[in-house]
Amino acid sequence: MATNVTSFSHLIFHACLLFALHLGFTSAQRSTYIVHMDKSAMPKDFTSHVHWYSATLNSLMSVGPTKFHKLGSGPRLLYTYDNAIHGFSAVLSPKELQTLQTVSGFVSAYRDQTVTVDTTHTTSFLSLNPVTGLWPASDYGMNVIVGVIDTGVWPESESFEDYGMTDIPAKWKGKCVPGDQFNTSMCNKKLIGAQYFNKGLVAANPNINISMNSTRDTEGHGTHTSSTAAGNYVEGASFFGYAPGTARGVAPRARVAMYKVLWDEGGYTSDILAGIDQAISDGVDVISISMGLNGVPFYEDPVAIGAFAAMEKGILLSASAGNDGPFLGTLHNGIPWALTSAAGTIDRQFAGTLTLGNGLSIVGWSLFPANALVKDVPLVYNKTLSACDSSKLLSEANGAIVICLDNGYSNGQMYEITQSMVAGAILITNDTLYEDIGEFFSPAVSISPKDGMTVINYATSAHEPTVTLTFQQTILGEKRAPAVAAYSSRGPSPSYPGILKPDIMAPGSRVFASWAPNLPSARIGSNLLLSDYNIISGTSMSCPHSSGIAALLKGAHPDWSPAAIRSAMMTTANSFDNTQNPIHDNGIPSEPATPLAMGAGQVDPNKALDPGLIYDAGAQDYVNLICSMKFTKKQILTITRSSSYNCSTVSSDLNYPSFITSFSNETLSIQVFHRTVTNVGNDAAVYVAKLEAPKGYSLSVSPDKLSFQHKSDKQSFTIGIYGSQQKNGKVSSGSITWVDSIGHHLVRSPIVVV
Ligand SMILES: *[C@@H]1O[C@H](CO)[C@@H](O)[C@H](O)[C@H]1NC(C)=O
Ligand SMILES: *[C@@H]1O[C@H](CO)[C@@H](O)[C@H](O)[C@H]1NC(C)=O
Ligand SMILES: *[C@@H]1O[C@H](CO)[C@@H](O)[C@H](O)[C@H]1NC(C)=O
Ligand SMILES: *[C@@H]1O[C@H](CO)[C@@H](O)[C@H](O)[C@H]1NC(C)=O
Ligand SMILES: *[C@@H]1O[C@H](CO)[C@@H](O)[C@H](O)[C@H]1NC(C)=O
Ligand SMILES: *[C@@H]1O[C@H](CO)[C@@H](O)[C@H](O)[C@H]1NC(C)=O
Ligand SMILES: *[C@@H]1O[C@H](CO)[C@@H](O)[C@H](O)[C@H]1NC(C)=O
Secondary structure (H helix, E strand, O other), rough: EOOOEEHHHHHHHHHHHHHHHHHHHHOOOOEEEEEEEEEOOOOOOOOOHHHHHHHHHHHHHOOOHHHHOEEEEEOOEEEEOOOOOEEEEEEEEEEHHHHOOOOOOOOEEEEEEEEEOOOOOOHOOOOOOOOOOOOOOOOHHHHOEEEEEOOOOOOOHHHHHHOEEEEOOOOOOOEEEEEEEEOHHHHHEEEEEEEEEOOHHHHHOOOOOOOOOEEEOOOHHHHHHHHHHHHHEEEEEEOEEEEEEOOOOOOOOOEEEEEEEEOOOOEHHHHHHHHHHHHHOOOOOEEOOEEOOOOOHHHHHHHHHHHHHHHOOEEEEEEHHHHHHHOOOOOOOOOOOOOOEEOOOOOEEEEEEEOOOOEEEEEEOOOOOOOOOOEEEEEEEEOOOOOOOOHHHHHHOOOOOEEEEEOHHHHHHHHHHOOOOOOOOEEEEOOOOOHHHOOOOEEEEEOOOHHHHHHHHHHHOOOOEEEEEEEEEEEEEEOOOOEEOOOOOOOOOOOOOOOOHHHHOEOOEEEEEOOOOOOOEEEEOEEEEEEOOEEEEEEHHHHHHHHHHHHHHHHHOOOOHHHHHHHHHHHOOOOOOOOEEOEEOOOOOOOOOOOOHHOOEOOOOHHOOOOOOOOOOOOHHHHHHOOOOOOOOOHHHHHHOOOOOOOOOOOOOOOOOOOOEOOOOOEEEEEEEEEEEEOOOOHHHHHHHHOOOOOOOEEEOOOOOEOOOOOOEEHHHHHHHHEEEEEEEOOOOEEEEEEHHHOEEEEEEEEEOO
């Protein structure tokens, strides 16, 4: 389990956490298990699932010689679940587990898993505006509830004030649970729910002290993600002078319900399931979950299992792809019944300007959190020093600004510079690190190799070269944006490569949002700095953008299914950047991004409001797909929970708005996909297919024209991809776009051959 945020301080922080957890992990025999039960097998004499589960556990008490049972040594119930799964979690001995497996109604059990840690402007970048489109059409999300499964919330943050909010929707069944430094008055018409779940954590670490036993956020992550999805308007916000303006969430009037499941002390699957279970029963409309597990099958993945139950109730679960890019096959949450978001850059540069002694100015990247006085300081370019990999060597340039060349280890350079006696640095690199995630602990500016030549020429030719650095600049309209962030995890999904993932890309790099004001968000040298806001990067940040947009779409189209919302977001996504060139990939800079990096492309909320056609899917369609996954009956039941589903239809041909395939035979063959689209436009319409074949393959579509008489009419088509196994192992991509006769709706699906 990793929260998908990328920043050095966080990585270090989490690494310490992991270490602490391993030390605390001593209980040898008993462990926590998540137990799935078939509720339809519940004997009639039990009045509720809670009774049945408790009685089942109690019956295990007699296992083994009774005389050895001390108080508290029997099986212990942590949670009963009734929404995300049917079952419970409990602390069990191996013997008790064995007996449990023979009980009628038992489906499966697996061990609770530990964590293995692996905006002011984004709304206008997404073209959200008060005049037309999704904001006014959805009343800014006023009637929609976003459930955020995360590290908690800082309730005093201005993003969670409730001015301008109407009464809480009547359907809301959630609570505001008091705890350490958290009472019920901290919820309001914006932050409508606050609940916390740590029984799994405590069961695994019986002597642990929870530092903040309440929904209050002690990591900042949950405050950032929830304010990104649905924070209220805050005037005059900024991060140490950067990103100044009005902060607001994507769905600024939507309600936030926080479910704290991740703790400073760690995170456990059983707690995450409890959070999702509660969110479903409370009546949220969208679940936002910026974390994921790597390398677990769907039937042991709490996000996949919870997402299925949510989907059945019409709740879209929106999750992050992970930060393990740019390598292929690194993605998590590749769940066919959830929405999976990649992270992209924004057209906003946080900048510092360097002005040379000869008057020439160059703008570079910086996020140095102060207006440092670096005026007419000696500029040093010295081949010995320019690797900037030794603070001792660097200190020989005491008080100067040094020029550092890219040595492939930028993090280390910033560390050495900060440790040394230099006044600051000019970092010459074409690495996108400083655009995506790099932190600035010293007065420093990062510039391109091209600008670097100018600076080096000056430094080597001037008699007494000097430079002035200024910071805290924010430049909008940066070209080219968006790009796929290098760290964003890539498909194909290891848990199921047959559905193209990620689905969509949303802003994830350098996202500005609220923060816990008692947690350092920046530092100068060794001085930690506090702020109500933070600028951080990761698919953790892109996911709540998608969640907010999904919430707005739910507000505008309350009748749309989770699949319909996802389809609208995907088929209207943009595969071009703000220079009208194909979106590029910061991870593989010489190539355009493929759908394995960005899915259908950059989400375009206003277009998603009116997609023309949608590719819909319901629970039975997903079950047909699950039936094709070669799982056992019990593994399937673990996900679907209900034996009312069966595998009478087995189909991997899910009605999904994208296509992925591979050819394993050198002989020419054809892969055929069947799809059905629903007209969600108001009128009769005729659509014609426009094909763009993946390089090295050919496409056919039948029919190539679809006529709809009325709204809600459905039409089906097949698409064939012809080709054979290619030796070069290259990913090849294309698309099919259904275009209506007035050219108003372009319903585009990416096609990938891997
Ligand atoms: C909740 O805590 C706040 C701040 O400590 C306090 O002002 C308020 O009176 C408390 N409310 C209740 C219901 O205890
Ligand atoms: C937890 O807190 C109690 C009381 O402050 C203390 O006695 C105990 O040693 C702490 N336990 C751990 C594991 O830190
Ligand atoms: C956290 O608070 C709840 C409610 O007061 C309490 O039941 C629980 O035992 C506490 N947990 C820990 C680990 O202190
Ligand atoms: C570069 O720095 C090294 C180490 O401080 C020093 O020995 C050398 O003289 C410098 N070279 C120039 C050209 O200034
Ligand atoms: C980055 O710069 C180095 C030299 O400074 C160059 O060799 C390399 O090709 C550049 N990479 C990209 C992606 O531009
Ligand atoms: C399987 O499910 C389908 C759809 O619900 C139903 O029509 C069919 O009768 C079921 N088949 C069996 C064998 O239960
Ligand atoms: C490739 O396809 C041919 C023709 O359909 C078939 O005879 C052959 O067995 C296939 N080879 C493999 C490795 O599947």
